[in-house]
Amino acid sequence: MSDDDTPDETPKRGFGLRNAGGSSEKAGGDADEKKTEEEPLLSDDDTVDVGQEEASVHTHEVLDRLEKELVGLEPVKARIREIGDLLLVDRLRRKFGIESTRPSLHMSFTGSPGTGKTTVALRMAELLHRLGYLRKGHLVAVTRDDLVGQYIGHTAPKTKEVMKRAMGGVLFIDEAYYLYRQENERDYGQETIEILLQMMEAERENVVVILAGYKDRMDTFFQSNPGMGSRIAHHIHFPDYSLDELVAIGDLMMAEQQYELSPDAQVAFREYLERRMVQPRFANARSVRNALERARLRQASRIVSDPSRKLTKSDLMRIEAEDILQSRVFTDDSPEDAVSAADAGDEAVADDAGANGQPPPARSEDAKAP
Amino acid sequence: MRVTQGTFSFLPDFTDDEIKLQLEYALQNKWALAVEFTDDPHPRNSYWDMWDLPMFDIGDASAAFMEVKKCREAYPNHYVKVTAYDPSPNRATTAFDLIVNRPAEEPGFQLERTEVHDRKMNYTVRSYAADKPHGERYQTNGK
Numbered sequence: 265m266s267d268d269d270t271p272d273e274t275p276k277r278g279f280g281l282r283n284a285g286g287s288s289e290k291a292g293g294d295a296d297e298k299k300t301e302e303e304p305l306l307s308d309d310d311t312v313d314v315g316q317e318e319a320s321v322h323t324h325e326v327l328d329r330l331e332k333e334l335v336g337l338e339p340v341k342a343r344i345r346e347i348g349d350l351l352l353v354d355r356l357r358r359k360f361g362i363e364s365t366r367p368s369l370h371m372s373f374t375g376s377p378g379t380g381k382t383t384v385a386l387r388m389a390e391l392l393h394r395l396g397y398l399r400k401g402h403l404v405a406v407t408r409d410d411l412v413g414q415y416i417g418h419t420a421p422k423t424k425e426v427m428k429r430a431m432g433g434v435l436f437i438d439e440a441y442y443l444y445r446q447e448n449e450r451d452y453g454q455e456t457i458e459i460l461l462q463m464m465e466a467e468r469e470n471v472v473v474i475l476a477g478y479k480d481r482m483d484t485f486f487q488s489n490p491g492m493g494s495r496i497a498h499h500i501h502f503p504d505y506s507l508d509e510l511v512a513i514g515d516l517m518m519a520e521q522q523y524e525l526s527p528d529a530q531v532a533f534r535e536y537l538e539r540r541m542v543q544p545r546f547a548n549a550r551s552v553r554n555a556l557e558r559a560r561l562r563q564a565s566r567i568v569s570d571p572s573r574k575l576t577k578s579d580l581m582r583i584e585a586e587d588i589l590q591s592r593v594f595t596d597d598s599p600e601d602a603v604s605a606a607d608a609g610d611e612a613v614a615d616d617a618g619a620n621g622q623p624p625p626a627r628s629e630d631a632k633a634p
Numbered sequence: 635m636r637v638t639q640g641t642f643s644f645l646p647d648f649t650d651d652e653i654k655l656q657l658e659y660a661l662q663n664k665w666a667l668a669v670e671f672t673d674d675p676h677p678r679n680s681y682w683d684m685w686d687l688p689m690f691d692i693g694d695a696s697a698a699f700m701e702v703k704k705c706r707e708a709y710p711n712h713y714v715k716v717t718a719y720d721p722s723p724n725r726a727t728t729a730f731d732l733i734v735n736r737p738a739e740e741p742g743f744q745l746e747r748t749e750v751h752d753r754k755m756n757y758t759v760r761s762y763a764a765d766k767p768h769g770e771r772y773q774t775n776g777k
Contacts, residue, residue: 432694
């Protein structure tokens with residue numbers, strides 16, 4: 265009768281009454297288990313310990329990781345720490361039974377490409393999850409294509425579907441300004457914005473929406489959609505990296521991939537970045553990544569070109585100055601000319617190819633909604 | 635008479651929080667949730683009307699509960715249930731059916747007896763509410 269009769273078999277999934285009953289019991293038990301006892305409220309004279317509370321939710325782990333993994337971005341980190349502090353204090357206040365409404369947590373991240381918006385959004389989701397503001401803490405990253413439909417009546421279900429998928433976590437809308445097209449008043453993006461607005465308000469307990477994009481375009485976006493701007497409490501700007509920060513980012517990336525730059529190569533890399541920064545379509549950390557990828561390629565062909573040589577472990581790990589100096593950024597003397605030169609275009613194309621989910625600025629093909 | 639069909643229907647009605655826990659349990663098991671409603675809760679009526687689309691890739695119970703709330707608002711005097719569909723091989727069927735909304739007044743069912751040949755009796759049940767046309771059933775007297 266009971267499961268003891270067949271101990272070796274995997275439990276049958278139930279059509280039958282017996283197993284179905286078993287699984288329902290489990291469901292019931294689960295519900296009971298999860299229903300936590302209401303904690304008694306503290307009295308006015310009690311004290312709470314901030315450090316202890318912080319340790320219990322492990323927020324410092326997330327913040328430390330943010331600090332370690334992301335170079336620079338001081339204003340962003342400061343802001344995130346502030347938000348973390350506020351939510352922590354809210355938790356403490358609730359222990360005393362002080363009513364405080366849930367703060368609005370929708371955010372907008374503005375900044376040039378490659379400044380770490382997506383990475384920070386990911387950490388933000390984790391942070392909010394630890395603090396108990398999001399039940400799941402997953403990140404659903406979408407662009408205009410995922411939200412806006414192709415024909416009348418298609419947009420609303422599509423947007424809602426995405427929103428439902430994001431509930432319990434963070435909805436990250438990359439290049440959010442594409443949702444609004446000023447030149448086409450019948451564009452379906454407007455409908456998406458309306459639904460987003462409504463759900464950001466109604467479901468703010470369950471989902472945090474983060475809009476991301478370039479600063480100037482996002483500013484225009486918020487100007488034309490004042491409702492959106494006012495519903496977003498945290499406008500966070502990601503500044504461009506300085507040269508030193510970019511070098512530090514490069515070091516971090518190299519260490520992650522178990523490569524190292526020789527002393528000469530470090531000097532060369534610094535010079536490379538200096539030249540690359542003034543060129544058009546410089547994408548901060550993403551350009552650093554691409555430059556290092558290309559240096560790896562050159563290192564590989566350098567090693568392969570001399571088959572007779574005996575290699576040590578450090579030979580395989582080290583990137584020499586020549587691997588970097590071969591870049592086309594160095595062959596052209598005047599960076600101004602590089603703008604039109606084909607080789608600069610080549611660099612830029614390579615950047616775009618590596619730009620995961622970041623389309624080039626001009627995307628007019630799909631602008632022609634009816 | 636209280637209609638009892640589906641999972642846990644002999645228990646007192648669940649609170650919203652309890653319903654959310656059940657939905658969460660379904661999601662943990664990777665069951666797809668769907669909301670359905672009807673005003674004809676005959677035990678043999680398996681096909682209720684679908685509310686919106688089945689939810690196959692939601693991550694959190696709050697999304698499914700949002701649809702439950704909307705359906706309740708639109709049909710306060712209907713039966714609303716959440717079905718959890720288990721798509722795993724060898725099962726591929728409904729894992730649970732949970733009634734999450736019921737009309738304020740449930741008049742119940744009449745047992746109809748029909749005498750047929752040789753003094754045999756045939757029995758059938760008929761909902762009192764089903765006398766009225768679809769859409770007008772279960773309206774409270776005030777309305």
